Amino acid sequence: MNAPRKVEVSGEAGYSIEIGPGLLADGARLARALRGRHALVVSDGNVAPLYLDGALAALAEAKPGLSVATFTIPPGEHEKTLERFTECLHALSELGATRDATVLALGGGVVGDLAGFAAACWMRGIDCVQLPTTLLAMVDSSVGGKTAVDLPSGKNLVGAFHPPRAVIADTSTLRTLPDRELRAGLAEVVKYGAIFDAGFLDWLESHADALLARDDAALAEAIARSCAFKADVVARDPYERGDRAMLNFGHTFGHAIETEQGYAGTTGDGLNHGEAVAVGMVLAARLSAALGRAGAADAERLQRLLERLGLPVRIPAGLDPQALLARMRLDKKADASGLRFVLWDRAGAARIVSGVADEQVLAVLREG
Numbered sequence: 168m169n170a171p172r173k174v175e176v177s178g179e180a181g182y183s184i185e186i187g188p189g190l191l192a193d194g195a196r197l198a199r200a201l202r203g204r205h206a207l208v209v210s211d212g213n214v215a216p217l218y219l220d221g222a223l224a225a226l227a228e229a230k231p232g233l234s235v236a237t238f239t240i241p242p243g244e245h246e247k248t249l250e251r252f253t254e255c256l257h258a259l260s261e262l263g264a265t266r267d268a269t270v271l272a273l274g275g276g277v278v279g280d281l282a283g284f285a286a287a288c289w290m291r292g293i294d295c296v297q298l299p300t301t302l303l304a305m306v307d308s309s310v311g312g313k314t315a316v317d318l319p320s321g322k323n324l325v326g327a328f329h330p331p332r333a334v335i336a337d338t339s340t341l342r343t344l345p346d347r348e349l350r351a352g353l354a355e356v357v358k359y360g361a362i363f364d365a366g367f368l369d370w371l372e373s374h375a376d377a378l379l380a381r382d383d384a385a386l387a388e389a390i391a392r393s394c395a396f397k398a399d400v401v402a403r404d405p406y407e408r409g410d411r412a413m414l415n416f417g418h419t420f421g422h423a424i425e426t427e428q429g430y431a432g433t434t435g436d437g438l439n440h441g442e443a444v445a446v447g448m449v450l451a452a453r454l455s456a457a458l459g460r461a462g463a464a465d466a467e468r469l470q471r472l473l474e475r476l477g478l479p480v481r482i483p484a485g486l487d488p489q490a491l492l493a494r495m496r497l498d499k500k501a502d503a504s505g506l507r508f509v510l511w512d513r514a515g516a517a518r519i520v521s522g523v524a525d526e527q528v529l530a531v532l533r534e535g
């Protein structure tokens with residue numbers, strides 16, 4: 168096995184992200200991330216049957232005295248609730264978890280957000296080690312310390328900033344990830360290039376086929392480069408008071424599409440988050456061009472790359488531009504002078520822009 172890639176997140180609560188195939192079978196590596204005698208592994212009903220036993224066996228061999236329990240939730244965003252969070256705390260209580268206990272989050276972003284939030288709250292904060300198994304979790308949700316659960320009235324309304332102690336991304340797990348989930352993760356990968364680095368977009372263009380074919384080396388490279396971008400922005404702005412909001416490129420439009428569809432993507436009939444972000448990035452690029460900030464050719468290039476990766480680039484039929492605009496106005500991203508967007512000056516150079524007029528947004532939405 169090649170040595171895993173390593174990306175460091177610097178700062179007071181710094182940690183490393185290790186990326187490579189087979190890491191979940193490396194008990195010594197897992198054990199190094201644990202400080203105490205108790206560990207709770209949180210997972211979901213799709214991931215646990217595939218990877219839980221292997222990880223537990225590796226850990227038991229490397230750290231025989233460890234007292235381990237598991238807590239498995241049914242899969243899906245609708246399980247990221249306060250009720251599951253409470254159950255997770257009860258599991259920690261039953262384990263007799265002390266302040267040096269560790270929560271291991273084995274799964275996608277749903278498991279990572281829920282387990283991370285439980286770790287943030289148990290005894291006012293214990294270690295969380297993220298073991299992401301979706302591409303989205305590897306490049307986005309496991310890094311940066313945002314944890315949360317949803318309320319019926321909205322996503323991620325209850326949560327905390329709680330950086331993980333370590334992130335260990337076993338890229339072999341991506342072999343079982345459904346195609347649609349893989350593509351959703353690729354949308355967030357493209358986002359990093361769009362915001363920070365046109366050279367990374369070139370690289371993605373030339374490796375699109377390898378990524379879709381789940382070539383190990385291409386995936387590891389894409390994940391490591393994405394994590395480095397995220398690590399950098401998170402270290403500069405851990406609490407999202409400034410620059411970190413750039414990571415919302417495509418997300419203002421994307422969230423409006425997701426909410427207007429009633430999060431149908433989580434049940435299969437609408438766009439999922441990554442797909443909505445893909446459409447949203449094309450709209451943000453077109454809005455940038457319409458405002459005279461960037462050339463139209465950049466928007467077309469972004470659109471072509473996303474299409475090659477099998478992602479949608481147009482607003483789904485039946486969604487009303489006025490209704491989408493109303494959603495954006497409600498989405499904390501509007502002030503008296505107009506809407507706030509992450510736009511770009513050109514591919515690889517994004518910035519936050521306030522005071523965008525409704526009419527300009529509507530014109531882009533009407534084009535679809």
Ligand code: NAD
Nearest residue numbers: 213242275276277278300301303304307308313340343344
């Ligand atoms: P997810 O956790 O629901 O996983 C997607 C699906 O893939 C699930 O059905 C899951 O069971 C399955 N799965 C996971 N790994 C698998 C594997 N290796 N093989 C087969 N199936 C597998 O979704 P996600 O896209 O990973 O994460 C989305 C969540 O992440 C949302 O709740 C979102 O709010 C959150 N998020 C958080 C942050 C953050 O900074 N904390 C950032 C982005 C997204």
Ligand code: MG
Nearest residue numbers: 355418440444
């Ligand atoms: Mg996102």
